[in-house]
Amino acid sequence: MRSAAVVFSARMTTLSDIAKDLKVSVVTVSKALRHQGRISARTRNRVLQRAKELDYRPNWVARSLVTRRTYTIGLLLPDFTHPFFAEIAKAIAETVRPRGYHVIISYFEEDEKLERSEADSLMARRVDGLILASSQSPERLELFRQLRSRKLPFVLIDRPIDSVRANFVGVDNDAIGNLATTHLIAQGCRRIAHLRGPEIGLATKRLNGYRAALKKHRLSAPANYIVEAGFQDHTGYQAMKQLLMAGKTIPDGVFCYNDPVAIGAMKAILEAGLKVPQDIAVVGAGNVHYSDALAVPLTTIDQKTRQIGALSAELLLEQIESKRALRPRNILLVPELVARKSTERRGIEP
Numbered sequence: 001m002r003s004a005a006v007v008f009s010a011r012m013t014t015l016s017d018i019a020k021d022l023k024v025s026v027v028t029v030s031k032a033l034r035h036q037g038r039i040s041a042r043t044r045n046r047v048l049q050r051a052k053e054l055d056y057r058p059n060w061v062a063r064s065l066v067t068r069r070t071y072t073i074g075l076l077l078p079d080f081t082h083p084f085f086a087e088i089a090k091a092i093a094e095t096v097r098p099r100g101y102h103v104i105i106s107y108f109e110e111d112e113k114l115e116r117s118e119a120d121s122l123m124a125r126r127v128d129g130l131i132l133a134s135s136q137s138p139e140r141l142e143l144f145r146q147l148r149s150r151k152l153p154f155v156l157i158d159r160p161i162d163s164v165r166a167n168f169v170g171v172d173n174d175a176i177g178n179l180a181t182t183h184l185i186a187q188g189c190r191r192i193a194h195l196r197g198p199e200i201g202l203a204t205k206r207l208n209g210y211r212a213a214l215k216k217h218r219l220s221a222p223a224n225y226i227v228e229a230g231f232q233d234h235t236g237y238q239a240m241k242q243l244l245m246a247g248k249t250i251p252d253g254v255f256c257y258n259d260p261v262a263i264g265a266m267k268a269i270l271e272a273g274l275k276v277p278q279d280i281a282v283v284g285a286g287n288v289h290y291s292d293a294l295a296v297p298l299t300t301i302d303q304k305t306r307q308i309g310a311l312s313a314e315l316l317l318e319q320i321e322s323k324r325a326l327r328p329r330n331i332l333l334v335p336e337l338v339a340r341k342s343t344e345r346r347g348i349e350p
Contacts, residue, residue, distance in 0.1 A: 013054040021054075022046055034100040073316060074122035075105045076115060076132035082231070082260065083288035084305055085133065088157065091309025092131060099317060101128070110135050110198065116143050129153040129316045135200065138163045153319035155312045159202055160330075167319070169312040169331045171303045173202045176335045177209020180255040180283040180301055183337055185217050187345040189253030189281055192221060195229035195239045195265055197257035206285070210255055225251060229261045236264030244272050252280060253343075259284035259291055259300055266296060266342065281343040285335075297340035304333040 015033075019026045024043065031037035032047035033056075075092060077085045093103045104122060108115035112135050122130065123146075134156060136143055144164050147154050155167040177194075184192050194210045197203030207226070214221060224246040229239035236256060244250055256262035262284030269280050276282055276296045284291065287302040311331055319326055 013051075013056045017054065018047060018050050018056060021050055035098045069128050069320070070126045071101050072104055072125065072127045073101055073313075073320075074119075074125075074127040074130045074132075075103050076118060076122070076130060076134070077105065077107045078110045078115075078133055078135055079231075080105075080107045083290070084258070084286045084303065087289070087305040088133075088309040088312075091306040092313045095310045095313035096317060101317070108135065112136055112140060119143055119146075123150065123152065127152075128320050129155075131155045131157060131312050131316055133158040134161060135159075136161065153316055155316045155319075157308055157312045159200060161201070165328055167312075167315045167328045167330075169308050169315065169333075170202075171308070171333045171335050173205035174209040174212070176285050176301045176303070177206035177211075177255065178213045179209070179335055179337055180285065181210045181213035182217075183299070183339070183343060184253035184255060184281055184283060185213065185219070187253070187277075187281055187343050189251075189345065190219060191225075191249060191251045192219070192253040192255065193225040193227070193243055193251035194221070195227055195236055195243070195254060195256045195261050197229065197231055197261070203257060206257060222247065229257055229265075231258055231261065233260040233264035233267075236261030237268045238264075240265035240268035241272075244268065244274075250274075250280065254280060254282055256282065256284045259286040259288045259298060262298055262300070262342075263294065266294070266298070277341070277343050277345050281345050283343060287338050291338075292340060296342050299340045299343040300338050302336040302338050304335070307333055 015026045015029045019029045028039060028043065029047050032039050032044045033051060073096060075089060077089065079085055089105055096103060104125065104127060106118040106122060108118050115135055119130065129152060130147065132154065138161060141164060155169065156164065158170050160168050160170060181192060192214065194207060196207050227239045227243050229236050254265060256265055262282050266276050266282055269276055274280055282298065284298050284300040285303065287300045291298040291300050315329060
C-alpha cells in the first residue's frame with residue numbers, strides 16, 4: 001500500500017551550487033551576495049543573476065553558526081509614529097540592507113523601564129548591535145553597563161548621555177534653539193515664546209539656545225512665555241492655548257520644540273482668531289516630510305534626519321565587523337534653517 005505522504009526531492013540552493021555553475025569560488029559568491037570585497041562588477045552581476053535564477057535563499061541558521069553573527073541589528077526608539085524617527089529607521093534599514101543585515105525595531109514610549117525590558121528582548125534575540133535614542137537618565141546607567149558586559153556594540157542617536165562613553169550621532173541642539181530664535185528676531189519679532197519639549201537633555205539644550213539668542217539681542221521673555229509642550233501635536237495645541245490665556249500681552253513669535261508641537265500650536269492660534277505669521281510667527285524643528293504641505297507651510301530647522309540614520313548605521317557596522325575595539329566617535333551635525341510662510345513677517349511693524 002502506497003503511503004499518502006509525498007516526499008519532495010527538491011532541496012535549497014547553496015552557495016556551492018552557484019559557485020559550481022559559474023566556475024568561481026564559494027568565497028567569491030558569498031562576497032558578491034553581501035556586496036563586499038574586491039569583485040568586478042561583471043562577476044558580481046553574474047552571481048546576483050544566477051542566484052535569482054536559482055531562487056537562492058540564505059540559510060541564516062547555518063550562516064550564524066559559522067560567523068557567530070545573526071546579521072540583525074536592534075533599533076530602540078521612543079516613538080513609532082513620529083516622522084523624525086520613522087525617517088531615521090528608513091535610513092538605517094537602507095544602509096545596512098546591502099550589507100546583508102536586517103533591522104528589528106522596538107519602541108518604549110519614553111518609559112525608562114520599558115526601554116530596558118525591550119533592550120533585554122533584543123539581546124535575547126542575539127542581535128549583533130543596537131542603535132538607540134535612549135530615555136535613560138544619567139543616574140540610571142544599568143542598561144549601558146549590561147551592554148558593555150556582553151560586549152554588544154551600540155550607537156546612541158539624537159539624545160546624548162554625557163556620562164556614557166559611546167558612539168553618538170545627532171544634531172547640535174543648542175544651535176537649533178539659537179537658529180530658530182535668531183530667525184524670529186530677524187523677522188521683527190520681539191515677544192518670543194518657547195514651547196519646550198519633555199524633560200530630556202536635548203529639550204534643555206534647545207531651551208538654552210533660545211535664551212542665548214534672546215540675551216544676545218538684549219531681549220527677555222516673561223516666565224509664562226516658556227511652556228511645557230511635550231513632543232506631540234495635541235500637547236503643542238494645549239500648550240499654545242495655555243500660552244494665549246496666560247497674560248495680557250501675547251507673543252508675536254514662538255519657537256516650538258519640534259514640528260508636531262508647532263503644528264498643534266498653529267491650530268490653537270488659528271482657533272483663537274489670530275493669523276500666522278501676521279499675529280504670531282511660528283518655527284518648528286525637524287523638517288518632517290509634510291511641513292511644506294500645511295495650509296501655512298511651516299518654517300523649521302532641518303535636523304539632518306537621514307544623515308543621522310545613515311551615519312549611525314555605518315558606525316555600528318564598523319564596530320560589529322572590526323576585529324579590535326574602536327575609539328568612540330561623537331558626530332554632531334549642523335542644523336539648517338528652512339524658511340517658509342509661517343515666519344514671513346517682513347514689513348510687519350514689530
